[in-house]
Amino acid sequence: MPSVLIAGGGLVGSVNACLFGREGWRVTVFESRSDPRGNALQRGRSFNLALGFRAMETLKHIGILEDVIKMGVPIKQKINHLEDEEGVLEKLLLLKEGDFILTINRQKLSKLLIKKAESYSNVKFRFGHKATKYDVECEKLLVESPDGSQITVEGDLMLVCDGAHSTIRRSLLRTPQFNFSQKYCDIGYMDLSVPIENVSELKLGIHYSWRRKGVILVALVNRDRTLTVSLFANFTVFAENCSTPEDSVLFFQKHFSLIYSIIGERHIFYTFSRYKPQAIISVQCSRHGFFDKLLLMGDAAHAMLPFQGQGANCGFEDCLVLQEILEETGEDGLKSLVQQYSEVRTNDTNMMNKMEWEGYVQLVENMQNPNRSFGWFNKMKSSLKKKLNVWFPSKFTLAAFSRERYSEITRKHQLAQKFQLSIKATFAIIIIIIVFMIIRLISND
Secondary structure, eight states, rough: EEEEEEEESSHHHHHHHHHHHTTTTTEEESSSSGGGGGOOOOSSSSOOOOEOHHHHHHHHHHTHHHHHHHHHHHEEEEEEEETTSSOEEEEEEOOTTTTOOEEEEEHHHHHHHHHHHTTTTEEEEEEEEEEEEEEEEEEEEEOOOOTTTTEOOOOOOOOOOOOOTOOOHHHHHTSSTOEEEEEESSSEEEEEEEEOOOOOSTTTTEEEEEETTEEEEEEEEEETTTEEEEEEEHHHHHHHHHHSHHHHHHHHHHHOHHHHHOOOOHHHHHHHHOOOOOOOOEEESOOOOETTTTTETHHHHHHHOOTTTTTTHHHHHHHHHHHHHHHHHHHTHHHHHHHHHHHHHHHHHHHHHHHHHHHHHHHHHHHHHHHOOOHHHHHHHHHHHHHHHTTTTTHHHHHHOOOHHHHHHHHHHHHHHHHHHHHHHHHHHHHHHHHHHHHHHHHOO
């Protein structure tokens, strides 16, 4: 059977290991970090994953979807709090009955995927081994072992899944006709997740958020009696309000009193004394395939902003699309596999990246003017949007609850915008005509 080398044993690398392991390929995964199954859950640096239809279809293909659903929490409802106003329970805009977003701890899912991948005897994880470079001349992968020595390894196919700051991608930057860009957004995040015994104020299965100028706080109750609390804020807000642990405690006490009462002063102080706000990066590449044997996948190819929840979903779908193309090309058509995958996914993922950035721009505008996000006009607009969602699903709805290609979602959204503009123009013309007729009637009298 052919061999595949996977650089990076995170979520996307582990999903690939499961899928290729099941097909009988000889799989070797190189991961720079230690085995996560021996580590306590990390705090301060990661928020829950939001898995939609794309990710769940991939997990179904692997055969662990039911286990993941039991570990996670299906979300169908949300409560948004604006400034000091009481939040209102709302349903998520779904595509069909039965849809939901599954929230789950990243590290727990990673452990389950590694366990599943290693259930195949042909899959090997080499923890503490960092893939550092692809050698174009000898067509081999350079790997740094735990003792610091360099080894070279070769395989029939190489999948680069080593994250947004990929070292393998960096080694490809001199490749002709390969363009790469990255952008950081002005919003950072902190994770303040904490074990809880009993929280009557917050319910399982509801997405809670509190919005203030420049700040969004998100809270989710998990099955394992933990509370995920993620603070998203402009870096200037962090600098002005959370520069010291003491200031951070006062900030929560003043603006998020409910969460403050649940997670406690001690936990807030500890988290902000140990961790700093994490930056969020967006990455785009002009191609994902190289040398007829190497592919960039997941964040290494298209790291996305998290505000529409498509990062992990897109990365998981990368793996599923690769398998679908492999079914067509066969194991003897690896050159065609690499070319077709790159053609299909590069455009689609760049489209999704653009959608995420547009959503971020709108989010920043709403964060700076939170009161403008609501009011009677926007409530009426929101109500109309819910009614129209049946015929004109939003970009988020289509991205979250279908496997429709991101490029097709963009095309449909553009058509919907043109339709909405034509409706507005028609109404404007009608109003002008009515006003003109009224003026004429008045003048004739």
